[in-house]
Amino acid sequence: MSSPCDPQHAPAGDVGAALMVIDSRLKSIHDGNSETDAEQQALMDQFTATLGPEGAKDLLDGACTLIFMFMTWLRKAHEDHDKDVIEYVVPTLVATMRMMPRSVRPEAVPTMAGLVIAAGTGLSPNLWRQQYGEWTEEEMTPLEVTAFLLAEHINRITDDSDFATRMIAEALSSSDEG
Structure with missing residues (x-):
């Protein structure tokens, strides 16, 4: 029986824009330059201000699609070693978010953990979240942090700071060709 949270029923959103936001965060963290970080933040703020309500929704759906894609990759990588992705990814993710109380308020941590677990079990994160009501403004930064931390986790596993x-980008490129 098909779940109402099956990814085939979910909008992909603007994955390219969501990837740009996450890639910008990854680069600013790894560059370690606070001037560049402030410039990047100003550019991101300017970009998101121009989106409008529909563009913001597309960016949100795109971030959820990224989380789904990252968790799919992580699930396959863990299964190759007979390990459970939920057991190995979620506790570290939750512990890291709990160390970031200015970016991720404690009440957002369970929602982000649920989102990642949904994605790790093959469910659409945005459809899973939708059953609990509309997204809140307070969940936007934790959502970005979640996508960022998953990308960073993949980059550490692969020992390649641009892998995720x-x-x-390669998946988007191949989907445009086909």
Whole structure:
């Protein structure tokens, strides 16, 4: 029986824009330059201000699609080693978010953990979240942090600081061709 949270029923959103936001965060963290970080933040704020309600929804759906794609990759990588992705990814993710109380308020952590678990079990994160009501403004930064932390986790596993971004960019490129 098909779930109402099956990814085939979910809008993909603007995955390219969501990837740009996450890639920008990854680069600013790894560059370690606070001037560049402030410039990047100003550019991101300017970009998101121009989106409008429909563009913001597309960006949100795109971030959820990224989370789904990252968790799909992580699930397959863990299964190759007979490990459970939920057991190995979620506790670290939750612990990291709990160390970031200015970016991720404690009440957002369970929602983000649920989102990642939904994606890790093959469900659409945005459809899973939708059953609990509309997204809140307070969940936007934790959603970005979740996508960022998953990308960073993949980059650490592969020992390649651009792997997660490149993987998604290649998937987007091949979907445009086909």
